[in-house]
Amino acid sequence: MNITAAMVKDLREMTGAGMMDCKKALVATDGDMDKAVDFLREKGLAGAEKKAGRIAAEGMVATAVSEDQKCAVVVEVNSETDFVAKNEKFQNYVAEVAAQLLNSDAADMDAFLEEKWALDASMTVKEKLSSMISVIGENMNIRRFERMCVEEGLIASYIHAGGKIGVLVKVESDCADGEILEMGRNVAMQCAALKPKFCTSKEVPADFLEKETEILKAQIENDPKEAAKPEKVKMGMIQGRINKELKEICLVDQVYVKAEDGKQTVSQYVQSVAKAKGCKAAVTAFLRFETGEGLQKREEDFAAEVAKQMGN
Numbered sequence: 001m002n003i004t005a006a007m008v009k010d011l012r013e014m015t016g017a018g019m020m021d022c023k024k025a026l027v028a029t030d031g032d033m034d035k036a037v038d039f040l041r042e043k044g045l046a047g048a049e050k051k052a053g054r055i056a057a058e059g060m061v062a063t064a065v066s067e068d069q070k071c072a073v074v075v076e077v078n079s080e081t082d083f084v085a086k087n088e089k090f091q092n093y094v095a096e097v098a099a100q101l102l103n104s105d106a107a108d109m110d111a112f113l114e115e116k117w118a119l120d121a122s123m124t125v126k127e128k129l130s131s132m133i134s135v136i137g138e139n140m141n142i143r144r145f146e147r148m149c150v151e152e153g154l155i156a157s158y159i160h161a162g163g164k165i166g167v168l169v170k171v172e173s174d175c176a177d178g179e180i181l182e183m184g185r186n187v188a189m190q191c192a193a194l195k196p197k198f199c200t201s202k203e204v205p206a207d208f209l210e211k212e213t214e215i216l217k218a219q220i221e222n223d224p225k226e227a228a229k230p231e232k233v234k235m236g237m238i239q240g241r242i243n244k245e246l247k248e249i250c251l252v253d254q255v256y257v258k259a260e261d262g263k264q265t266v267s268q269y270v271q272s273v274a275k276a277k278g279c280k281a282a283v284t285a286f287l288r289f290e291t292g293e294g295l296q297k298r299e300e301d302f303a304a305e306v307a308k309q310m311g312n
Contacts, residue, residue: 001031011036017045038211042218057292058082059143060091060163064098069154069181073101074166075145076289080138085163085291090140093132094163100125101145109142146287152176153281156184160192167191168287171270175279183273183281186258187251187266191288196251199285204246216241252283 003026011022011033017040025045029035059078066072077094079085096119106112113126120128125142133140146168148155153172159165167188173180198204216238220226226234247253252267259269266283274281 003027003031007031007033011040015040015045021045038215041215043222044219057143057295058085059140059291060085060094061159061166061289061291062094062098062163063157063159063166063168064095064102065155065157066102069156069176070151071102071147071149072155072157072168073098073145073147074157074168074287074289075101076143076166076291078141078143078292078295079136080140084136084138084140087136090132090136091163097125097142101147109144112145113142144289146289148285148287154181154184156181156188158185158188158192160189164291165192166289169283170285171281172284173274173279173281175274175277175281177277179273179277180279180281183270184283187270187283188286190254190257190266191251191286193257194248194254195288195290196254196286197249199251199283201246201250201253204250209242212242212245213238251286 003023007026008019008022011017011026012019014033015022015037017025021040021043022036025036025039025043026033029039057078058081059076061074061076063072063074075094075098077090077097079090084090100115100118101112103118104112104115106115113124113129115125117123117125117128123131129140129142148168148170150170150172152174153170154176156169156171158167158169160167169184169188169191171180171184171187217234220229220234220237226237229237247255247265252265252270254266255262256264256266256269259265264272270281270283
């Protein structure tokens with residue numbers, strides 16, 4: 001396969017590895033980007049986590065929570081430019097979409113788009129979206145949504161940077177009041193800041209752990225000093241590194257960002273609040289949406305575009 005400069009550039013942005021190392025990785029993996037990332041990690045040339053690529057698509061994330069705090073929804077609506085994302089009409093529209101989703105029983109996006117628009121039953125959600133595209137003058141898309149409910153406890157929400165990130169946190173508790181809600185919001189802020197992959201270590205898939213183990217083994221074997229150590233020692237090193245990684249990617253095991261001693265975990269923080277109130281509480285799930293994650297923005301050479309227009 002022909003390895004292009006663009007492929008090398010993308011891999012470098014994902015991993016932080018050098019240009020030549022990225023090219024070698026792509027050649028060795030026949031241009032497979034995911035395999036190339038693993039190749040670089042095994043050689044110790046990239047971090048344990050793919051670096052977030054450029055958040056390319058614009059728009060915003062919004063949440064809506066029921067009055068009793070038992071159910072909530074998070075939704076992402078995209079626009080072409082950040083200018084439109086800051087437009088009041090666009091922001092009001094996104095809030096209306098979130099409000100409708102909170103009361104909708106649509107199981108997926110297709111079903112939601114076919115619903116009647118709650119504020120004007122003469123049109124569907126899809127038709128309202130088309131209308132907004134005409135009014136605002138940019139292409140828009142209701143990209144995704146998810147709901148979260150709890151039987152005993154509450155749902156806390158947090159919006160960061162005017163809609164760049166939206167988080168919902170499920171708190172199961174027998175005393176769902178203002179202090180428990182504040183605790184939930186603090187944990188939601190933690191989610192926004194530290195981007196956990198899982199809520200607890202019990203949620204981590206076996207294949208994820210197997211893959212990490214294989215990568216760590218390869219790293220050790222590629223280091224002459226570490227490769228010479230006894231097998232038992234090497235396995236202990238691998239387990240230690242995996243345990244460290246789990247504390248970084250599992251929400252309740254992360255160090256709580258507001259901890260005064262710099263050691264208290266999120267789980268310990270939650271328990272301290274519950275104990276002070278004489279009740280039970282546990283964070284059991286979260287949803288985190290970041291605007292544009294996973295989407296690639298179209299890159300344009302401004303000078304080339306001007307020259308093209310002049311040529312026309």
